[in-house]
Structures are given as structure tokens and as C-alpha cells.
Amino acid sequence: MSKPYKGFEPKWYLETPPAKSYRSIFKWGDPNFNKIPKENLYKLMKEIFHLTDDDFKNYDEPLGLEEVKLDKPCALSEKFLNKLRDVAGSDNVSVDDYDRLSVAYGKTMFDLLRLREHIADNVPDAVVYPQNKEQIEKIVSLCSEEKIPLYVYGGGSSVTRGVEPICGGISLDMRRHFNKVIDFNETDQTITVEAGMSGPKLEETLNNAVKLFGAKRAYTCGHFPQSFEYSSVGGWTVTRGAGQNSTYYGKIEDIVIAQEYATPTGIVKTEAFPAKATGPDINQIMMGSEGAFGVLTHVTLKVYRHMPENHYKFSYMFKDWETAMDAAREIMQCECGRPSVFRLSDPEETDMMMHLYGVSESVLGKMLSNLGYKPHKRCLFLGFTDGEKGFCKNIARNVKRICKKHKAMSLTGMVTSAWEKGRFNDPYLRDTMQDFGVMTDTLECSVTWSQMEHVHQLVREYCHSRPNTICMTHMSHCYPQGANLYFIFIAKMNTLDDFVNYWSGILDHIQKSGAAISHHHGVGKFFAPWLEGQIGSRQMEILKVLKNHFDPDNLMNPGGTLGLDLKEDEKRFIREKW
Numbered sequence: 001m002s003k004p005y006k007g008f009e010p011k012w013y014l015e016t017p018p019a020k021s022y023r024s025i026f027k028w029g030d031p032n033f034n035k036i037p038k039e040n041l042y043k044l045m046k047e048i049f050h051l052t053d054d055d056f057k058n059y060d061e062p063l064g065l066e067e068v069k070l071d072k073p074c075a076l077s078e079k080f081l082n083k084l085r086d087v088a089g090s091d092n093v094s095v096d097d098y099d100r101l102s103v104a105y106g107k108t109m110f111d112l113l114r115l116r117e118h119i120a121d122n123v124p125d126a127v128v129y130p131q132n133k134e135q136i137e138k139i140v141s142l143c144s145e146e147k148i149p150l151y152v153y154g155g156g157s158s159v160t161r162g163v164e165p166i167c168g169g170i171s172l173d174m175r176r177h178f179n180k181v182i183d184f185n186e187t188d189q190t191i192t193v194e195a196g197m198s199g200p201k202l203e204e205t206l207n208n209a210v211k212l213f214g215a216k217r218a219y220t221c222g223h224f225p226q227s228f229e230y231s232s233v234g235g236w237t238v239t240r241g242a243g244q245n246s247t248y249y250g251k252i253e254d255i256v257i258a259q260e261y262a263t264p265t266g267i268v269k270t271e272a273f274p275a276k277a278t279g280p281d282i283n284q285i286m287m288g289s290e291g292a293f294g295v296l297t298h299v300t301l302k303v304y305r306h307m308p309e310n311h312y313k314f315s316y317m318f319k320d321w322e323t324a325m326d327a328a329r330e331i332m333q334c335e336c337g338r339p340s341v342f343r344l345s346d347p348e349e350t351d352m353m354m355h356l357y358g359v360s361e362s363v364l365g366k367m368l369s370n371l372g373y374k375p376h377k378r379c380l381f382l383g384f385t386d387g388e389k390g391f392c393k394n395i396a397r398n399v400k401r402i403c404k405k406h407k408a409m410s411l412t413g414m415v416t417s418a419w420e421k422g423r424f425n426d427p428y429l430r431d432t433m434q435d436f437g438v439m440t441d442t443l444e445c446s447v448t449w450s451q452m453e454h455v456h457q458l459v460r461e462y463c464h465s466r467p468n469t470i471c472m473t474h475m476s477h478c479y480p481q482g483a484n485l486y487f488i489f490i491a492k493m494n495t496l497d498d499f500v501n502y503w504s505g506i507l508d509h510i511q512k513s514g515a516a517i518s519h520h521h522g523v524g525k526f527f528a529p530w531l532e533g534q535i536g537s538r539q540m541e542i543l544k545v546l547k548n549h550f551d552p553d554n555l556m557n558p559g560g561t562l563g564l565d566l567k568e569d570e571k572r573f574i575r576e577k578w
Helices: 022-026 039-049 078-088 097-102 109-116 133-146 199-207 209-213 233-239 282-286 321-333 347-356 363-370 389-405 414-421 428-434 449-463 496-512 528-535 537-550
Strands: 126-128 150-153 170-173 181-185 190-194 256-263 266-269 295-302 314-318 341-345 379-384 438-448 470-476 482-492
Touching: 022 097, 022 109, 039 347, 039 482, 078 126, 078 133, 097 126, 109 428, 109 438, 109 496, 133 150, 133 170, 133 256, 133 295, 150 295, 181 209, 190 199, 199 209, 199 233, 233 295, 256 282, 314 321, 314 389, 314 414, 321 341, 321 379, 321 389, 321 449, 341 347, 347 379, 347 470, 379 414, 428 438, 438 449, 438 496, 449 470, 449 482, 449 496, 482 496, 496 528, 528 537
Parallel strands: 126 170, 150 170
Antiparallel strands: 181 190, 190 295, 256 266, 256 295, 314 379, 341 379, 341 470, 438 482, 470 482
């Protein structure tokens, strides 16, 4: 919890949400944990949004404490439900209102606003909790025979409407049972797991490999998205996700080595070879399919030696964004090895971080200003290494050399340690802030080094075209050829139309800038209207051919996923590139 406020403090809702309530669905993560804005952030929001304490004396938004009640009864026949019960067991098939809504939405602000307003646009007719891949194969076959739409719910952290059951049918909830280790192979350094395994359970298993498997040492997967605590291996895989340590370990498509899917036309299983030249890579074709080709059942992942003692943490302050970008590019292109976490904040995000942690008003803040690291210009860079000790030392030494060359000031590893403490729990802030109509959300995009400044400037100009809006930007997930840019906006906004219009405008400008509309969040149904404009009609035709091969009746995650079944007037082409 944050330190007590010295002045007025809003009455943040910090209770455990009532069981079966809407809030228990839309609240992020642990029902017993909450995170409130620090007093500095609260004061800054009032200043930027032109608000007073009076605006925070009453909740702007419904708290969602009511019990879930739907006016959409199950539309499946009792005969079909009994067939599902025969496959999965009566206890693992539910038509309960709460169970159905709990797997209907993800965690984009569009989902959270609808849940607060008790808007249940789309819910499955039934939820099934499979226990093994044989049950999933039978359920896929059954849905194919009966022409019933099938959706999958893993960790529920999708921000693309990826899990939303637009066409009803059934949703497979993987969390309850489908989360076991199938095989651990220390010789090959691989682990095979069921797709519903959560990030924490996977990492705990690998860290304890000595005890659990008689291994020689501890291991790690190296995949740590911000949603790590509430996302699944299957979700990472089908969306081509990335973790915060991806600059060293790679994105999930670099970590996954084999997969198995149940599709309406049969089982697809790839082999766990380190590399092969046997035609187009089916592994890569299936990754990113977002459930549109079939249901991912088993995943084989590369694993790495767990050596947290070799985290060499660093943080530096640069005088401006241009210099910081040049230094970041040189670090990624110098071929001395890559840091694991690599995060560079632009001036607005840096100012926010300095303000939140009280640095701006401190002796250190004044010292930085006197040395030429001025507010509204300076940029914070932080990160750490992973790998063997000598390798990590060499990376840290070269990072220091390059940062020094570009006149950056070392802030030691303390800043990175502070960032690590909150790296997974920042999403909790969204709930407490949204109670008072303050909304925060994020979009990200993939860019090359040569286009980065253009993308950064164009998208931020649009974000700030809405008055009284915070737009923080940082670079992460870096490569020798470019990086990922995050745009995080905070605004006083509380209607669905306002959010969708603003969000869509940001995505329009990302596409107009020439950047890729997603680096790792995926496409889902929310980004789908932009996809054909991104990849082109010829590539879209290839995806449609694959869809028709695996799922000719369009039963696997239908309703817009990957734009595969959108009508022409639903597509959003941004023809003019700026």
C-alpha cells in the first residue's frame, strides 16, 4: 500500500469485491489486493485534468458490486449439453450466469466499462472446464458436428477482445484443470505443459526443477509480460506475446519449440527440433492464430538456466530523447550481447516517474536540473542483464561505456530495483482510478530505428489533441533493427463512445505513421478492422485459405478474430501514410 496522504484523500474502494459480482470479474488480479495512486499522482491528475478535491468526493462510475444477472438464457439444447457432460463430467459444464460472464471479456478498458454498466453484449451459452487434451479433442469434434461456435479462455488478460464469444456457443475455461506439466527434459532444456498453465505456476515449476524433477539446477522460461501473474502459456503463444525480458530471451515465438492443436479437421502436432528446413514452418503459422484455426492443447518451451544473481542492474538519465534513442540503438547494434530488460522513457513518462517518486522536488532532482538534465527533456533508461556472469558483466560494461559516450548520468541500479517492485502490479491502479472516471489504457506498435522519431511524434501529437490528457511513451522489447513503442494515456473519460473514438484515433495514427499496429498484444476482434490495411490483401488471402483449411465452418473463435470474417464495410483501411 502507498504511504498515507498528507492532504485530502479520495475514498478509494479497497474492499474485496462481493462474490459473484461484476466487480469481481473486472477487477484486476488478486481480489484482496488493491493499489491506489500515490499522493503525487493524485495531485498531478487534478492539475492536468483541472479537477479539485470535490471531484473525488463521490464515485463517478458504478462500482459493480451487484450480483451478476443475465437476461440471456443458454440457447443450447439439453441434448447437446448432456453430450458435453458425457465428455467433461457434469461438474465441468456450467450454464450459470456468473460463470458465463466471467469468461466473456478480457481487460481492455472497453471490456471494463461495459462490465461496470452491466452490459453483457456477448456471453457463451455454456462454459466447459476440460481436464485433458483428449476431452478437448472430443469437444472440438462435437462442436464441429453440431455446428456450435467454440471459444477459449486462458488467463483473461486479453486487451484485444480476443476471448469475447461474439456468436455464443461454448467457451473452454482452461484455468481449473488444464494446467499440468506433461514432460520436462533437462537434456534438451525443454518443458511441455498444458496450454492453461499460468505464468507463475510455470516459473515456480522451473525454479524448483531440482526438487520436482531431480534436475541438476533451477531453470526459467524467461517470459515475463506485465500480465504475467494472470496470463497463460496458451494465451502467450496464440497471440505472439512478449515479456519484459524479451530483449534477451526473445518473444514467445522464439521460446516455443513445438505445439499441438485440436482443429475441426484433425490434430496438428509439430516436432521439438531446434531448427529444420522442411518447408514453411507450421509452428510459426499456428502461433498468432488466436484460436481461429483450433484449440492449442500442449506447448513445448525452451528453458534457460535460472541465475538471478547475475542481474546487473543499471539506470541512466539522458539529456534528451534524440540522444537517448541514438544510445539505445548503439547498445542494440554493438554486438556485445543484449540486456534482458531494456526500457527507455520519453520526457513525459520520465517527468511522471520523477514526480511520482518525489525525485523532482528532491535534492537529486535539483542536482539533475543544474547539471543540464532538464524537466520536459530528460529521459530515463533502465534495465538489467540475464545470463552467465562474465557475459552479463560485459553487457553492463558496454552499456555504461555507450551511455557515458552520450553524456548520460548514472543513477545506479536503485531505480531499476524500485521499478521491479511494481512491474506486475501497476494494472491494479486502473480500477481505483476508474471509480472516479479517470481512465488509463495503452497501445503499442513495432517500429524500425529509422522511423521511430516520426512514429513517436505523430502518435503523440494525436494523443495530445485531446485536451488535458497524459500520454506517456517508452521504448522496450528492443532489437538491432528497431523496438516496440508503448503509448499509455490517462484521461478523464467515462463513456464507451469517448473511449472507442479516442482509442481508434490512436490506432489510426499508428497505422498512418507506417508502424506495425501490434508488437505483442495480438489482433483479436478489436484490432481486426485494421489488419488487412496493415498486411495487405494478398497476405490476408493466405490467412483466409488457412482458416478455410482448418475450420471450414468458421466455428473456432468466430466474430471478427484476425479480421477473417469481417464484412467489407467493417474494415478500416488507412490508405494515406504520413
